[in-house]
Amino acid sequence: MATNKSLNKSRFVRQFHKIFEPKLIQEIVEKGVLKRYGKGEILLDIGDNMTHIPLIIKGLVKVLREDQNEDEMLLYFLEKGDTCAISFINCINLSKSIFRASVEEETECLMLPVNLIEDWLIKYKSWRIFIIDSYHNRLLELGEAIRSLAFLNLDDRLIDYLKKQVELKHSEKLSITHQEIANDLHTSRVVISRLLKTLEHDGKIKLGRNKIDVLI
Amino acid sequence: MATNKSLNKSRFVRQFHKIFEPKLIQEIVEKGVLKRYGKGEILLDIGDNMTHIPLIIKGLVKVLREDQNEDEMLLYFLEKGDTCAISFINCINLSKSIFRASVEEETECLMLPVNLIEDWLIKYKSWRIFIIDSYHNRLLELGEAIRSLAFLNLDDRLIDYLKKQVELKHSEKLSITHQEIANDLHTSRVVISRLLKTLEHDGKIKLGRNKIDVLI
DNA sequence: TAAATACAGTATCATTTGTTACATTCTTTA
């Protein structure tokens, strides 16, 4: 197990040695705690008091915006190399913040104690760049989510969604149900079935039970 | 004029002396350049190459998301004490980023050279907190924009919009046209007129030419 | 002051999206 863990930390080193200074890498390896999450686990929930920030080295995490009435809306995905900057927010803004992160594919993270995050801002230029870039990327992705909601009809949002899924899952053959899509896009299953059927008629996808072949 | 400028810088000192360390205050006063923007001026446009970041000490700035087809959508407002973190993004991500900031009420900023922003992250704890908080607040506001778009009907979005305007303009009597509201909410003037009329019938507002009295 | 322009009110119709209901087929479980 110890071997296994250090093996996984060496995965981290391979991934990050081009962005982080050697000393920072060393600190992260020393002080970060490796953690695994299985599909469906909640990585971040509303009102969580974060003591650690996850640095993702493998897997796929879905970040959602929630409402009071159990409504939810997909915001973006996090992959290896990403950190969950939004983590902080739920503790800072206990009352209102309503972001949730759930694991979409088995995920490995290095959990970094929050107090170090700030230390490293002082000590390492590469960390400053990493953190600021991370915020920028999240802002851009939320900007994209807003563009999609504000300017596109549901059929185009659906196409964008499918293309994004293909990219994230590295496959044109998606294992997904209409209900799951409906949840992510915050609409009803019936509406999604209807639109998917139209896309199939147009030759853009091929439908099966629990699967969609994306042809575009 | 010089007197005027230092007077305005002292406004800055009053506003920030509780959040920033004295040394940081001094650096900002020394190195920041005071700038005024009139209503309607563009503080930040797509593809701008930012050499300075604005720190707002007076006024009101509107931040929009734009589309190719001149469509736009209100994201949030910036007030005194805010900085325009999103500024960076348009230069980093030249191709896609499509945020715009335009001045809603005459605004004064201290323009801070970008190279100092990072220096200060190293030197001043209060600056680290300020910058990180700033990103968090923007993320929260985008989260709110998404909630509004995804979960609310237009009539409720309109009510939220009017309430927010009352708060920002410090008055229940708004000087605004239906067309302007329609632009901000990315819909048509006719739709807004229709919904406003309903709100008036319900006694929630009172309509006049170029003005709306908000009674709730 | 007449003409042009901006703002608002309203009716009508189209489109998009949401809702309900029910049938069919495949898969899992008792």
Place this chain on the structure above:
DNA sequence: TAAAGAATGTAACAAATGATACTGTATTTA
């Protein structure tokens, strides 16, 4: 293997929003 459950297809209708067209009235400009 029968029964239950999950996933999908589809029709019919409702509601929300968008689009067009035309009105009247206030304001600005020539």
